[in-house]
Structures are given as structure tokens and as C-alpha cells.
Amino acid sequence: MSSIPVSWRLELFFKSKKELQERVVPFLKENSITRVNLTNKTKEDQLLECCRIITSAVPSAQICVHYSLKWNYNQSVEQSFQAFADFCATLSEDKQSSMLLVSGGGKKRKLDSVEALQRAAACENIRAAPPIYVAFNPYFPSKADAAEERKRLTRKLDTGLVRGIYLQMGTDMEKLEQGLDFLKDVSRNQHGNPIDLFGSVFLPTKRLLAQMRFRPWNGVFLSEEYLSSVDRARAITTDILAMYSQHGVVPLVESNICTTQELRQCLDLLEARP
Structure with missing residues (x-):
């Protein structure tokens, strides 16, 4: 296949680490795809481990790891925010990775993306985290x-x-x-x-x-x-x-x-x- 343009990103779909290793990673390597997004759609998602699997096989990979505060909520706002801070600290070890921070679908938890960012703004260690991205939906039919x-x-x-x-x-x-x-x-x-x-x-x-x-x-x-x-x-x-x-x-x-x-x-x- 001809060279892949760099001005786009691909969201990855897989149901297990085995599928990631045996199907997705070889496909990325074969087609020189390096700019990918790793989603967070269940509580069981092992985001950091999946990130390591990709970067170990594709060292040039630039991964945007999605982090859902809904799926990573842990008993209280304080514990959930600490989990988010710990995740940021670990992800920051990979200088090519970034994070898309989302509240998660449905009814929002007490710690949503706005609250998490406001808390993070006062934390020096999170200020040194990988680039943090957020979501925006311009398509709501209701003006409110x-x-x-x-x-x-x-x-x-x-x-x-x-x-x-x-x-x-x-x-x-x-x-x-x-x-x-x-x-x-x-x-x-x-x-x-x-x-x-x-x-x-x-x-x-x-x-x-x-x-x-x-x-x-x-x-x-x-x-x-x-x-x-x-x-x-x-x-x-x-x-x-x-x-x-x-x-x-x-x-x-x-x-x-x-x-x-x-x-x-x-x-x-x-x-x-x-």
C-alpha cells in the first residue's frame, strides 16, 4: 500500500488484549499507522496495559488514550480523582501519548470532566501530565x-x-x-x-x-x-x-x-x- 497520510487518526476496535496483539497491532505495523485512539467503554478496560502493548510493537505510535470518569469512578469523588491523577502520572511516562478526558455517557457522576479539570488545575503533578483533550458536541438540537x-x-x-x-x-x-x-x-x-x-x-x-x-x-x-x-x-x-x-x-x-x-x-x- 502507498504511504499513509499523517493528517488523520484511527480509533481502534478490539474486545481483548489477545485480539489487540494478534490482529490490531500487526495491522498497524503492516500499514504504518501510528496515530491511534484507544477508547474506554467498560470498567474492565486495561488502558495502560493496552497502551504498552501497542507502543512496544510500534515505538513511534502516538496514542490518545480515552479516559472515562464514569467507568473509572471509585467509591467517592476523592478516590476517583486520585485514580485519575495516578493514571495521568503513569501515562506521562510515555512522551508520545495524550489523553481524551470524558465524563462518560448517561447521567454524569459527581466527578465529571469539568470538576476533574478544575481540581487538576491546582495539582502541580497533573500539570506535568501528557496533553489533555476534551470533547465538544456542536450538534445538540435543543438550544438549551x-x-x-x-x-x-x-x-x-x-x-x-x-x-x-x-x-x-x-x-x-x-x-x-x-x-x-x-x-x-x-x-x-x-x-x-x-x-x-x-x-x-x-x-x-x-x-x-x-x-x-x-x-x-x-x-x-x-x-x-x-x-x-x-x-x-x-x-x-x-x-x-x-x-x-x-x-x-x-x-x-x-x-x-x-x-x-x-x-x-x-x-x-x-x-x-x-
């Missing part, structure tokens, strides 16, 4: 929910700890453009440095569209037009990628890419322009 999302992001940025922002996947182009304009206004950290921006996209397939129609992901707002066919979904994705490019947003592919054919389709989509 959209206003609350912007308020929460502003509070996160005010801590001075946020180095980057990951945008949720969605299909409302007007809301995306408004969200990107908002980020342009607010996304500078306390040192005056611009914030790195990343944006989610899917590789449209019949299976993905069926899943999103009948069991959509929490907080992912997809139009009927997008869900109507793979061709329409690809066309809308191309428009999203074009807007990402205009605003300096690095795409994060949130689809299970595990074959050479799927990777080729993914790269063709990333390289397409309307």
Missing part, C-alpha cells in the same frame, strides 16, 4: 443543551489544562460551522497557544447505517438523509471533511478498519473533496 455544552467547554478551557478538542460526529453542517466558529473564538489556552482540533467521522457502510438507525450512539445526531444510503452518507462525510480541512481539524475515523480493503476505502474518503 447547545448552550450548556458551550458553557461546559468554556469552563474546561478556563482551567488552562486543555491542549485539544475532539468534536463529536454529526451531520448538521450549519451547526458544525457554528460550532467551529465558536471554537475559533474560545480555543486558546492560558498561554495564548491555539488549541488542536480533531473531528469524528465514520466510514459509511450498510452495516454502520443499520446500526445507527436502530441503535444509535448516545449524543450522535445523524440526519435521515445520511442514514438513507451509503452513497448519501459518503457525500455528506465528504462535505464534513472539507469543512474540517478549512478549519484545520484533524479527522478521527471512528469505524472498525481492520482490512486492507477497508483502509483503502477509508483513505479514498479522506482524500476526496467535493
